[in-house]
Amino acid sequence: MHRQLKLDFRTIQSELAAKPFISSSEFLGPVEDVFKTKEHGYRRIDQATFLHILNFEACQTYSLAMTRPDLVCIQLTIAGTYSRNMGDHCAFVDRNTVQITNYPSSASYTAAGTRLRGIMIVCERQHLLSHFGLRTEHIAPTHRPIFTSRMGAPHTLDLPMSRASLLIADQILSCRYGEPLRGVFMSAKGLELVCGIVSQINAMPAGRAPRIVGASSKLAAIGTAAEIYRREPHNPPTIAQLAQRVGLNRNDLTDGFKKAFGLTPHAYGHMARMEEAERLLRTGEISISEVARRIGYDGYSSFSRAYHAHFGRAPSSRHGT
Template identity: 65%
Template sequence: MTARVQKKLELDFRAIGSGLRSGGLIRSSEVLGAVDDIFKAREHGYRRIDECTLLHVMNFEAAQPYSLTMARADLVCIQITIKGAYNRWIGDRMDLVNPNMVQISNTPRSVSDTQAGARLRGLLIVCERQHLLDHFRLNADPIPPAYRPIFLSRLGTPDALKLPLSSASIALVDQILACKYPEPLRGIFIGAKTIEIICGIVSQIHALPSRGLPRVVGARSRIQAIELAADIYRREIGNPPTIEQLALRVGLNRNELTSGFRDVFGLTPHAYGHMLRMEEAQSLLRVGRISISEVARRVGYEGYSSFSRAFHAHYGHAPSVADLLPGE
C-alpha cells in the first residue's frame, strides 16, 4: 500500500488578522486553499476575538497527513488540546503537543506535523505579545527566566512554557466546542469565553510558585475536579483516557483522583468509567437498532469477544440485542 504524501500548508497569522473584523470568521479554505480533503469538520477556520487576538477552534479529524508552516512574528500562541496530539517543530527542535498541558510559545515561525486519522479537539489562541502585557497586565516575574522571552522579546524562544490544564479551562473549551448558537451570537459567546480563558491563564502564571507548578488544592476545587473527570468519562465513553491522562487533564495526581472518586462515587476511576460503558452498552442493546459488534465499538471495545466478557462479568449474562434489565 502506498503511503499518503504529506500535504504542505502555509499560514500567516498577521495576514489573517489584518483581513478580519472583531468577531469575524475566515474559513481555512480562504487562506490555505482547498482543504476539504484534509480536515473533516463542520467548521475549520480562524476567528478574530478583538483587535489583537485570533482564535482557531480545533474540532476535526485529519483525513490525510499534513504539515502546516505558521508565520507568527511577535505573537504569543496559547495551545490547549483536550484530545489528540501532533508534532510541532521550531527550528530543529520538536515538541509533542498533547492533551496534558497548556503550551505557550512565541517564535517567528513554527511547523506542525499531523498524522492521518488524528482527532484533535481544543483551541489555539494567538495574541499580540504586547497586548498580553498591557491589556491583561501580565507580570512575567514569576515565570522561570528561560521562558520569559516568550512575553518580553519579539523573537521569543524555541522553548514552550507548559502549564497544567486546569479544570476551569477545560470546561470553557468544552463550552466553546459545544456552542450551537447561530451568528452573531456564536461569535459573541466564543469571544467572551476566549477572553475568560486568557484571564485564567494569566492568573495561573501570576500564581506560579518559585518551584514546581500549580496544583488543584482545597476540598471544593478537588470535588469540582472529580466532577469534571466524571464528565470527561461520560463524553469520551468510546475512547476513555487513561488514569494518568485524566489526572493531568483535571489538575490532580493519580492518588488524589483515585481517592476523590472513592469519596464522591464509591468507586475507583477505572470502575466508574467501566460502569458508564456497560450502562451505555445496555441502553444501546435495548434499543436494538445496531449490531452487538457496533455496540462494542461505540463503548470502546475493539471486538465482540472482549466486550462480551466484560458485559458478562458486569451483568452476569452475555449481551444480546434488545437486552432488558432484570425483572422487565
C-alpha cells in the first residue's frame, strides 16, 4: 500500500503570483504522514520561477504524478534516490546529480524510509532562454527539445554537480533565517543557482552531451565539505551531519579528505577553526574571549589550550600583531 499524490506545477505557479510561499498541504491535503520535515512547499523566486526544497524522510511509500506544461525543472539531488517515469522512459534519480527536464508529465516512486536532500527549481521555458540567456545552438540534438519545445523530451539532461552549485544548495538547505529574511535569502540563492547552471550549460562543448564522472562529483562534494567547515567554525557539523549535507557516506568523506588534504574531516575542521582564530587575533579588533566565542569555544581557557596545542604558543602572542 502506498500514497498516491498529484501536482500541477502551473497551478502552483499561479498561486505563487499572489503570495511568496505555499505549503504542499494546500495542494495535496495533509502530508504529515508522508513527509517528515519542517517545511514542504514551494517558494516564489520571481514571477516565472519557483523553488522547492527536498529535505525530508519519506514516512511511507508514495507515488507522485506531476504535470509541468512548458516548464523546465532543474533538480539537484544531494542525497537519496527514487525512480521516475517519463513516457516509456524509466530512470533512477540518484545522488550528486543535476537533472533537467520539461517533459509535460512524469510519475515518481519513492520508497518508505528514503531520505532526500536537494533543491528543485521550476522555470518557464521561455524565461530561461530570454531572461537568463540560455543558449541552445550547441546543445546535443537529443537534449535540445528540453529548451526549444513545449513537449520537451522523455529523458533528462544530466549535468555533473559542480562545487559551486552544491555549496549554494547547501546554503539554501541550511538557512536558519526566519521570515521575511528567509524568503529574500531563498530568492537570491535560487537565482544564483540558476545563473550557475545556465553558465554550465552554455559552456558545454558544442553538440556533445556532458559526461557525468563520479570522481569529479565526489571531488566537488569534498570541496564543498571543506568550505562548510571554513564557513561554520562557530558550530562545525559532526562527520555524520557533514556527510549527509554533501551526499557522501562517512567512508567516502573520510577517504576524500585524506586524499585531498592529508587529514581526517575532524582534523581539517579543527585546523579551519584555528586558522580563523589566528586571523581574528591578528586584527586585534576584538578580545581573545570574543575570538574564542566566535569559533565555538565556551570560554577562554578551553580555547587557549586548543590554540596552544595547535600552534605551540599562547593566543595572546598573536593578538593585534
